[in-house]
Amino acid sequence: MANPSQLQAHKIGAPLMNQIKLKGVPILQQLHLEECLLRTSSHNWCIINQGTNHPTIVMGVSGKPAELLKIESVLCDQIPVVRRFTGGGTVVLDPSTIFVTFICNKDAVAGLQPYPQPILSWTGALYNKVFQGIGDFHLRENDYVFGDRKFGGNAQSITKNRWIHHTSFLWDYEVRNMAYLKLPARAPEYRLARGHLEFICRMKDYMSRSEFISRTIEAIKTHFSLRSAEAESIETSASFAGIQVKPDNKEFYSIGERLNIY
Amino acid sequence: MMIGRRILILQKRSFSSVRRILCPYTSQTPNPNPSPAQASASFRSAGSHSSILHFNAPYIAVNRSFFSSHAVADLPVGGIVDVPLAQTGEGIAECELLKWFVQEGDQIEEFQPICEVQSDKATIEITSRYKGKVAQILYVPGDIVKVGETLLKIVVEEAQVSTHVSENPTPTQEGLKNIKPCDSELTKNDICEVLSTPAVRNLAKQHGVDLNDVKGTGKDGRILKEDVLQYAFQKGSIKDPSASLTSASRRQFLGGEEDNPHPSGEVLWSYEDKTVPLRGFQRKMVKSMSMAAKVPHFHYVDEINCDALVELKSSFQSTNSDPDVKHTFLPTLIKSLSMALSKYPLMNSCFNDELLEVILKGSHNIGIAMATSSGLVVPNIKNVQSLSILEITKELSRLQQLALDNKLNPADICGGTITLSNIGAIGGKFGSPLLNLPEVSIIAIGRIQKVPQFTVDGNIYPASIMTVNIGADHRVLDGATVARFCGEWKQFIEKPELLMLHMK
Numbered sequence: 001m002a003n004p005s006q007l008q009a010h011k012i013g014a015p016l017m018n019q020i021k022l023k024g025v026p027i028l029q030q031l032h033l034e035e036c037l038l039r040t041s042s043h044n045w046c047i048i049n050q051g052t053n054h055p056t057i058v059m060g061v062s063g064k065p066a067e068l069l070k071i072e073s074v075l076c077d078q079i080p081v082v083r084r085f086t087g088g089g090t091v092v093l094d095p096s097t098i099f100v101t102f103i104c105n106k107d108a109v110a111g112l113q114p115y116p117q118p119i120l121s122w123t124g125a126l127y128n129k130v131f132q133g134i135g136d137f138h139l140r141e142n143d144y145v146f147g148d149r150k151f152g153g154n155a156q157s158i159t160k161n162r163w164i165h166h167t168s169f170l171w172d173y174e175v176r177n178m179a180y181l182k183l184p185a186r187a188p189e190y191r192l193a194r195g196h197l198e199f200i201c202r203m204k205d206y207m208s209r210s211e212f213i214s215r216t217i218e219a220i221k222t223h224f225s226l227r228s229a230e231a232e233s234i235e236t237s238a239s240f241a242g243i244q245v246k247p248d249n250k251e252f253y254s255i256g257e258r259l260n261i262y
Numbered sequence: 263m264m265i266g267r268r269i270l271i272l273q274k275r276s277f278s279s280v281r282r283i284l285c286p287y288t289s290q291t292p293n294p295n296p297s298p299a300q301a302s303a304s305f306r307s308a309g310s311h312s313s314i315l316h317f318n319a320p321y322i323a324v325n326r327s328f329f330s331s332h333a334v335a336d337l338p339v340g341g342i343v344d345v346p347l348a349q350t351g352e353g354i355a356e357c358e359l360l361k362w363f364v365q366e367g368d369q370i371e372e373f374q375p376i377c378e379v380q381s382d383k384a385t386i387e388i389t390s391r392y393k394g395k396v397a398q399i400l401y402v403p404g405d406i407v408k409v410g411e412t413l414l415k416i417v418v419e420e421a422q423v424s425t426h427v428s429e430n431p432t433p434t435q436e437g438l439k440n441i442k443p444c445d446s447e448l449t450k451n452d453i454c455e456v457l458s459t460p461a462v463r464n465l466a467k468q469h470g471v472d473l474n475d476v477k478g479t480g481k482d483g484r485i486l487k488e489d490v491l492q493y494a495f496q497k498g499s500i501k502d503p504s505a506s507l508t509s510a511s512r513r514q515f516l517g518g519e520e521d522n523p524h525p526s527g528e529v530l531w532s533y534e535d536k537t538v539p540l541r542g543f544q545r546k547m548v549k550s551m552s553m554a555a556k557v558p559h560f561h562y563v564d565e566i567n568c569d570a571l572v573e574l575k576s577s578f579q580s581t582n583s584d585p586d587v588k589h590t591f592l593p594t595l596i597k598s599l600s601m602a603l604s605k606y607p608l609m610n611s612c613f614n615d616e617l618l619e620v621i622l623k624g625s626h627n628i629g630i631a632m633a634t635s636s637g638l639v640v641p642n643i644k645n646v647q648s649l650s651i652l653e654i655t656k657e658l659s660r661l662q663q664l665a666l667d668n669k670l671n672p673a674d675i676c677g678g679t680i681t682l683s684n685i686g687a688i689g690g691k692f693g694s695p696l697l698n699l700p701e702v703s704i705i706a707i708g709r710i711q712k713v714p715q716f717t718v719d720g721n722i723y724p725a726s727i728m729t730v731n732i733g734a735d736h737r738v739l740d741g742a743t744v745a746r747f748c749g750e751w752k753q754f755i756e757k758p759e760l761l762m763l764h765m766k
Contacts, residue, residue, distance in 0.1 A: 157386075
């Protein structure tokens with residue numbers, strides 16, 4: 001199984017990370033893939049998905065629709081609502097959202113404690129490199145902001161030996177989609193009393209999509225040795241969407257086999 | 263203090279078990295989604311089903327733990343160990359329990375994942391430090407657990423290395439800081455095999471009494487507080503049991519011979535501050551009232567002559583042949599409220615402040631505020647516009663019984679369009695109610711009181727008067743609308759025959 005680039009990586013000492021680049025894959029499929037890789041793989045992964053195919057609302061693991069969404073509008077416009085396996089709040093995703101996900105073994109990053117705050121700091125520092133000198137970027141509470149406006153939301157899940165940290169970046173968004181969300185009961189302090197549209201901003205006002213992705217990959221390479229996984233087999237795997245996610249089901253391995261991405 | 267902590271757990275148990283019976287007040291309308299969405303790790307719904315099976319057993323088990331024969335300081339020397347919520351990293355004070363991976367009676371290994379919690383943005387798997395058997399689970403999914411609180415108890419095997427001692431401060435008397443007694447004292451009283459409560463062990467420690475020397479007069483030879491005090495008195499450790507604490511008691515706690523006695527822990531404990539974490543309905547009330555306080559309210563007050571209502575109720579009661587039905591004023595008030603709402607639908611609406619839209623609700627789902635042992639809850643009677651007064655009476659009775667038993671389900675609590683608060687049932691002239699969002703009006707009715715009224719020509723007559731206070735969302739409703747609505751409702755109450763006029 002070892003190939004020359006793998007040997008090279010091990011010589012240098014940087015841990016290996018598999019990279020998956022997707023485009024327009026439905027967010028539900030992406031979440032299935034992420035959970036599968038988190039729970040059954042022993043490798044490190046980075047997934048970048050440029051947009052989901054259809055506007056979709058995604059809630060955190062304990063999200064309650066009645067509290068977070070304007071249900072009548074959602075039902076009327078038939079917007080799909082998904083509950084993800086990580087914590088955090090509610091987002092409306094569409095084809096102009098960019099997703100970046102890290103799935104790592106707990107010892108993948110030397111000295112990084114597998115707890116929410118340290119992981120948030122580490123990923124925050126990584127994106128600091130990406131947005132160096134651009135638009136006053138920082139990690140504010142749990143969000144990525146330019147100034148005091150949020151453009152990236154984060155969520156995590158930490159298991160016994162691994163962790164996942166995924167971000168949805170608002171490269172662009174449609175105002176009418178944001179209207180499906182209620183003001184959440186729990187909001188970050190820096191939001192103050194701002195309505196949603198005064199609280200968020202678009203990444204496209206600061207950086208092009210391709211530049212963001214290439215900078216992100218460069219930043220990851222400072223920590224990991226990146227290896228590209230077979231993207232085509234993931235996108236075209238028709239059976240993938242129909243697979244139920246169960247925590248201890250051997251089907252996870254069959255997904256991996258079909259997708260050829262170990 | 264260990265005693266305080268144990269009792270607190272008991273109280274928490276009753277709150278959380280109550281909440282679970284209600285099938286979270288927190289999870290309201292079912293997810294309108296098709297099944298593939300649910301597949302995306304909605305482990306919580308699976309978790310909450312299994313949690314209902316749990317609550318009965320732990321509730322009983324908590325009582326058992328009071329009489330444990332095990333070490334007070336949670337040293338795993340072959341006994342039950344308290345496993346706290348840890349492994350969350352710094353800066354996290356509390357988490358929501360999402361699901362259990364184990365249940366009572368399961369054998370677990372060291373480092374095996376036992377549950378999943380959520381803090382802010384992260385879900386975290388908590389693993390077990392010990393190998394053993396799950397003895398008791400103390401929380402159910404949906405509960406908020408503070409970091410450091412005991413999640414569950416495990417029966418551990420012999421001689422496991424303990425890293426626990428530093429996390430669980432040894433029991434102390436109030437007035438003393440956390441003091442670790444010297445090892446020999448700890449060992450002597452804690453590893454003994456006698457039956458006694460932690461409180462009694464504490465007491466024994468204070469008086470330097472070895473429990474092995476005390477004869478227990480309780481059930482199964484259990485050592486009671488009186489037994490320890492009796493033994494200590496005879497031994498000469500206590501001269502006067504009611505003397506207060508001195509600084510010398512610090513030494514006494516460490517087991518030295520001491521002439522300065524101090525009172526038992528329990529007597530002092532009852533005057534301490536008590537922290538009550540808010541759970542279930544009370545917690546919900548914090549949230550909903552905070553949101554309601556942001557809405558600009560105005561209150562409209564009026565008096566309604568209830569003479570006709572009183573007569574109507576007596577008439578219903580006298581012709582009532584069903585022993586299960588008890589007629590009160592409320593059902594008539596509710597029905598007439600619905601009649602008035604038909605004419606003023608704006609009072610029965612919901613306001614969307616982002617889209618600046620008012621949704622005039624088709625159904626009159628009238629909520630009735632009820633005070634239960636777990637707090638304020640507002641179940642509603644659905645479709646009052648289509649119900650007769652008798653049907654309303656029966657439905658009200660059903661909801662009241664469920665509320666008393668804490669068995670209301672989410673369908674009963676959700677979907678209300680207007681709320682009636684009969685604070686008069688308890689007392690008072692009227693209240694100044696806060697809106698039950700997203701509704702735009704709420705009506706508080708006071709007690710019907712017999713007061714003197716004047717006729718036009720100055721004669722006095724008695725009248726049954728009820729004061730009402732209508733709270734309204736001033737972003738949507740103006741004084742004129744509410745005043746007219748109230749006038750309409752008042753008419754139906756003062757002249758109930760008008761209900762027949764509109765009867766369909």
